[in-house]
Each structure stands twice: as structure tokens, then as C-alpha cells.
Amino acid sequence: MHHSPATPVVYSLPTVDDVKDALAQFVVKAQHEAIEKKGRFTIALSGGSLPKMLGKLVDAPDVQWDRWQVYYADERVVPLDHEDSNHALCKKEFYDKVPIPEGNIHTINTDYLDDIEELREAYENDLILQFASKETARFPIFDLILLGMGPDGHTCSLFPGHELLMEEVEWVACLEDSPKPPPKRITLTFPVLNHAARVAFVATGEGKKEMLARILDRPEEGLPCSRVRPLVGTLSWFVDDAAAELVAHPKSVWS
Numbered sequence: 001m002h003h004s005p006a007t008p009v010v011y012s013l014p015t016v017d018d019v020k021d022a023l024a025q026f027v028v029k030a031q032h033e034a035i036e037k038k039g040r041f042t043i044a045l046s047g048g049s050l051p052k053m054l055g056k057l058v059d060a061p062d063v064q065w066d067r068w069q070v071y072y073a074d075e076r077v078v079p080l081d082h083e084d085s086n087h088a089l090c091k092k093e094f095y096d097k098v099p100i101p102e103g104n105i106h107t108i109n110t111d112y113l114d115d116i117e118e119l120r121e122a123y124e125n126d127l128i129l130q131f132a133s134k135e136t137a138r139f140p141i142f143d144l145i146l147l148g149m150g151p152d153g154h155t156c157s158l159f160p161g162h163e164l165l166m167e168e169v170e171w172v173a174c175l176e177d178s179p180k181p182p183p184k185r186i187t188l189t190f191p192v193l194n195h196a197a198r199v200a201f202v203a204t205g206e207g208k209k210e211m212l213a214r215i216l217d218r219p220e221e222g223l224p225c226s227r228v229r230p231l232v233g234t235l236s237w238f239v240d241d242a243a244a245e246l247v248a249h250p251k252s253v254w255s
């Protein structure tokens, strides 16, 4: 059955706080639906500006935190308490405020910090344990992947012009030449992003307005964020009006 890739639904909210509110409502609804269907909620988080945007989830009602299985859309290959670690950032901004069981937070295996291919494979095996045992899909089907949009149009650790944009088989890829420090990272690949049930980008601030317009209004440029087009799942953008100022793409009202 052929599916046309998801058309982005863009929710532009007046302020960053409004974006946080809408995002919390969206995530709570996604986890309810997932848990109702499969008894678990598989989510991949990004680093950067994203963890701070999860603040309104902390006090959200009816969240079944013990059913969450948390992975990373990408991670820097550094110790888990390093200032560059996406896990360290998520811990500070989110995990330290909500009761997700520690065993449900799937970090990189830092025994392999000096062997990035082993580290990549170990992370992919962790995903296989979670997904392949429960689904027959060639790719894991995350219930939700939360992504950021870098100022250069990158997402995860998929950077413009990088060979990893062409990866079509591996679930997890590794790189040692990230144009944005630190250089060594692992990242989910486009096939995994595009098999998710839901993908949501979060981008705020006027500093992102030019890039957001390019991503949404000129997808033919092929910037990494534009290549996230879930085959079956939904694609949502949660942005504030400052970031959306130049965007021609139709905006939807969040309610």
C-alpha cells in the first residue's frame, strides 16, 4: 500500500510558554493512545533547545511515567555527565522532575566511548530488543520522536550535505566529523524517523525564522529537517510566532 509522506501540520503559538503548553498536551495524548494500544510509550528525545520545552509535562495529569521507554534521536559520544551530553541535559531539565524509571531511559553504553562503532551497534541492539521483538517492521516504529531544528537546518545529528543523509538501512548511524561540536555522535537515521507514528519538531525564537521558512516553504532544497516526512505517521511543528514570522505554509490552530 503506497502512502504519501505526511504533510507538516504547523501549530504557531504566540509565546514559548504557549508552545510548551501545546507540546505537553500533544505528548500526553500520544502516550495515552500508545499505552492503550500496546501498554508502553516509546519516545525519542533530542537535546539542544528541546528538553527545556518539556517543562509543562512535569505537572501534567494522568501521565503513566512507568510505561515510558525513552531513547535519544541523537546523542553525543561523551560521558553521560558531560556538559555536551544530551542525556545530561534531559536529566537536568526533565528526568530529575518526573518519575520515569531509570531502567526505562536508554542511554549510550559509555563502556564504548573509545569505539564508536561498538557504541553504535550496542545502541541499535537496544532498539532491536525493544522493537523487533514486538514488531515485524524492518524499522522501529516509535510512538513519538521529538526533534529540534538547528540553525543550519540539521536535525538529530543529520547535517546538511553529510553522507549520513543517504543512510537507508541502519537504524542508528555514527559520525566523527560533526560540523557542530562535539564531533563524535550517534543519530537515528531518516528511515527510523520516517517510520515513526508521530514526529514533532519544536522550534522557537526569531533566530530560527529564516531557516524555518526555508524548511517548510522550500522542501526541495533538501535540508535535513525537510527530509523528515513520516510515511504513515503524522508530522507536527510546534513553533512560536517569532519563529514562524516568515513562513508561508498554512498554520493550524492548536486547540
Ligand SMILES: O=C1O[C@H](COP(=O)(O)O)[C@@H](O)[C@H](O)[C@H]1O
Residues within 6 Å of the ligand: 045, 046, 047, 048, 049, 050, 073, 074, 075, 076, 086, 147, 148, 149, 150, 151, 154, 155, 156, 157, 180
Ligand atoms: O546538536 C544538536 O542540535 C539539534 C538542534 O538543537 P537546537 O538547540 O538548535 O534545537 C538538537 O535537536 C540535537 O539533539 C543536538 O544533538
